[in-house]
Amino acid sequence: MKIDPIWKMMNLLYKPHPWHGIPIGENMPKQVTSYVEIVPTDTIKYEIDKTTGYLKIDRPQRYSNVCPTVYGFVPQTLCLEKTAEYCSQQTGRTGIIGDGDPLDICIITEKTITTGGIILEVVPIGGIRMLDGEEADDKIIAVLKGDITFGHLKDITQCPESIIDRLQHYFLTYKEIPNQQKKAKVEITDIYGRDSAYEVIRRSHQDYNAHFGDLEELLTSALRG
Numbered sequence: 001m002k003i004d005p006i007w008k009m010m011n012l013l014y015k016p017h018p019w020h021g022i023p024i025g026e027n028m029p030k031q032v033t034s035y036v037e038i039v040p041t042d043t044i045k046y047e048i049d050k051t052t053g054y055l056k057i058d059r060p061q062r063y064s065n066v067c068p069t070v071y072g073f074v075p076q077t078l079c080l081e082k083t084a085e086y087c088s089q090q091t092g093r094t095g096i097i098g099d100g101d102p103l104d105i106c107i108i109t110e111k112t113i114t115t116g117g118i119i120l121e122v123v124p125i126g127g128i129r130m131l132d133g134e135e136a137d138d139k140i141i142a143v144l145k146g147d148i149t150f151g152h153l154k155d156i157t158q159c160p161e162s163i164i165d166r167l168q169h170y171f172l173t174y175k176e177i178p179n180q181q182k183k184a185k186v187e188i189t190d191i192y193g194r195d196s197a198y199e200v201i202r203r204s205h206q207d208y209n210a211h212f213g214d215l216e217e218l219l220t221s222a223l224r225g
Contacts, residue, residue, distance in 0.1 A: 017053035022075040029201035034105050036072040036116045065174050068166040073102035077204035087136035091189050099135040103204040106141050110149035121145040124197040126156025131187045138200050155194045
């Protein structure tokens, strides 16, 4: 890939924003870049600050509920109109909207990754279709590229059921507080395979481009006057 001299200079002088400045990947949706926010040993839920690009504390986990996989998001994605439309088509529900966040991703690997704030190349194999109230909140499931144990997986049907069960349990319970009468309205409608994951990735990237435009073209034009 040929890099514009202006972008080469920008990358040398400034740290790219994890959401906007890191490319989704030339081979998307078959292979995508992912930015890690939390790892299985974290007892605090971190998430990206959309304005600054730094990791921030979303909330300390009050109870013994930790994410069973490496977790983060796909850069240059946004879950809004097209993503919500696909969720509506697949579930038959109306009134669904996107959650307005980058597309979440769960990364399966046999390696112990101990820190967030890093980027990985991953291969999507499926996803969890989740509704948080009326918001589409998909969780793409992927394997770390080249992973010696899980790298051969091509579709979620090949994934051990125990991993999918643990992910479902985490997402259905991580917002719950014991003895709280009002429960979080989180629902998993289905587990989908690779082709549907590709479509969710494509649509979230289209949503991103529709709302943020071509940032490279915009910056290049601005710097050239």
